[in-house]
Amino acid sequence: MSSKEAQSSAYEVGPYGSGYHGDAPVSTIQHGQSYIQRAGPLQLKGYRHIFDPWTTAKWAFPNFYRKPSLGYQKLGQHRHCDVFDREWAGDYDDRYISSWDGKVSKLVVQAVDDIYDNNTGSTHRRTFIRNVAPLYLRLANWPFNHVDYSKNGGKPTSDDYPLLCLKWFVTSCIISLVISSPSPAEIAPRNGGNYDPVPYQYIGYPKVARNVLEMDGSRGRAPHQPNPVAERILRPRYLCFLREQGEPAIIMDVEEWITQYKSERNLTYVFIAYTAEQFQSSEDLRVLHQIADAAARNAGVMAYWVGCSCMPDPDQLQEDVYRICDVIRGAQSLAIAVGRPPNDVRGISTADLMLQQWGRRIWTFPEVLLAPAGKEIKVYMRGSDLLNPILVAKNQFAAKVWKDDAHVARQLIDHYEGNLILSQLELVTLALECLHKRDTTQYLRGDHSYALMGLVRIRPKIDPTDTAFQAFARLSLANGSDQLLERLICVLPKDPHQPWHSMNDAYEAKLWDILPQDVGIAGVGEDDSIILDGCRAANVRWKSFTPVAYTRRASWKRIIAQYMLRMGGVVFLLAIILLLFPFTLVIGVILLIYSLILMGLSPWLLRMLYLGKFWEQQCWFFGFEGYMDVDTIERQIFGGRLGRMKWTTNASPLSRHHRNEHGECLGDDPTSDPAVAALVEKAKTAGPGEQRIFTLVDTGNMTATLFQAERPPVCFLMAGSEGGMKRIIGCSYDWTNATMYRETVLRLGTHFEDKMSRIGRVKIGFKRSQHPFGPLAQVGEATGQEMK
Structure with missing residues (x-):
């Protein structure tokens, strides 16, 4: 099936609400089935994209990519110093910190075909999605890749069998020729099986610090007054x-x-x-x-x-x-x-x-x-x-x-x-909510926080240079406030344009429901940011998937399947030789029949060899822009639909789940909700400042999570816990001021907490401002160079 035949389309809910799906009644849509309809399983173009006229080649991986349609205006040169004291200077652009060498590298985001081919409104480079599964797994699963598992209870239909048999025969022949001495599908783990670290360190001065020794004496502040009261x-x-x-x-x-x-x-x-x-x-x-x-x-x-x-x-x-x-x-x-x-x-x-x-x-x-x-x-x-x-x-x-x-x-x-x-946290939270609903003729930018100061015990001195956030942050530092700022940064705003002081959480949690995760505020930044210490962090790999190391328990079935596969080609050659001699003709015929049976069973034996649950696997955060069904995601990473990858039940506001007949909570495809399907369709043409749809694949939990964000988060910081799960803050990186900006907040299970390494102080901002941009043809591509 061609890629055009597999293109997706979303249908909005008709005038009868949930009673209609396009022109078809919703009764034809099975429970948990996506509202994004396709003519069969999704078939990505992969490397066929290199023949597209808009695909550009380069030496470094990913070797093929598409330039953005928009570029940032060149308002000046910026400098960045990485964790290894290397300096980079250049024009403003989208970058991330590489977990491989610690450098700030151009951000390249893999995207589904619908988005890659329709490259409007992007300021970052995009590349197509590649299948990284081992060759043998792809061969073993190739006969089944045309089967639509959303139909017939996940089993092949009578229409699927003719093509399945033909592909099975071709696969059997290929496997028999190359399987006698195959390279192993398993690979060595990376980082000891942990998530990729974030080689980041903030080395700047705060505007206000908790400790007097960290203040900038050249600014005229008395060393004994980090936050004067x-x-x-x-x-x-x-x-x-x-x-x-x-x-x-x-x-x-x-x-x-x-x-x-x-x-x-x-x-x-x-x-x-x-x-x-x-x-x-x-x-x-x-x-x-x-x-x-x-x-x-x-x-x-x-x-x-x-x-x-x-x-x-x-x-x-x-x-x-x-x-x-x-x-x-x-x-x-x-x-x-x-x-x-x-x-x-x-x-x-x-x-x-x-x-x-x-x-x-x-x-x-x-x-x-x-x-x-x-x-x-x-x-x-x-x-x-x-x-x-x-x-x-x-x-x-x-x-x-x-x-x-x-x-x-x-x-x-x-x-x-x-x-x-009320507790101190409840008092400040409720008072701030009420004060920001009231009118004022602004005298200072921090007037709302200064009005709040009258309700608490310790009041910092008025600083006319404070922004509204800085005034509030200084107040929170002075009073403790039950780690209010540490909790506030873990809130996912209901509205992307929600001001920092609004505590309306997309997960409907109250501020006191969020418990800071062994983190603390070390200071307040010169801009509207905080300096957080003690986070666990993990990088997100956006440029491509990569093979995943895993551990499986040995079983007698796998051992027998492995020996049978290894011996299949050898037995076939031996049978051919024995057939040449009359006195070994009978033995040759027997071995030939045996080898032909092995050839016919080789795809099944190969699947048996690599099927089964993982006891342990390499932890990765993979990201891509857009939506794919979980079967397609699993095919791109592991070679076929093996039932290991699932949608998360409650990790994102877009997550969906249901109760099965045993009372268990099972994750659904998020696009089984027509509202989410409409968001996926709308995000295909999103521009700067608009919400896009991204998918986070977590191989540690073997889950996929659909979420919204304005920019792709290049890393996740674990900063709090709530409702029995960890809150991880997805951050984009502004390399011009070494600031991580909150783009989304997801929820992660606790059992892989120790798989994230801790980092030092992180400067985190609540809302990243939009840098001026224009068509790439007018502003030109950003340039820069490593200074030392």
């Missing part, structure tokens, strides 16, 4: 002290007031919360002070704190803004002032609407959480009776005001009320 204030710097009824309050330095009146013990105040959306002009602020004055008198205290007047020192303004949380903690009570906004276009006319507008601001959120426990919150509405404020119970505030995230916010309120104590 801000001191808490015990009382406000300034307060508005009440005077006679009808007279405006006087703003005084608190220390001066204590010195003057010798009354430190009786210093109590009300915290006045408001939003600048509702109080902007000088008249608005005058009314705000009237409300604050009434609130303080109603509470029976001598002063109040309001942000517009109690932070008068310009030199201390930045520190004062981020210390408001300490002011709230020291207040006698909380009063909220609301009013109709000056530019009201949404009809905010009732107290509830005004209060909800106030609650949408980021800085008002911690004000409620940190308000004195057990006390009602008083809400003063502009223009209403100031002697009768609206009383809102703190534990009902979420349901009344924070309607969008009431269930999450209520947990935080209960925590600060002492009714439901």
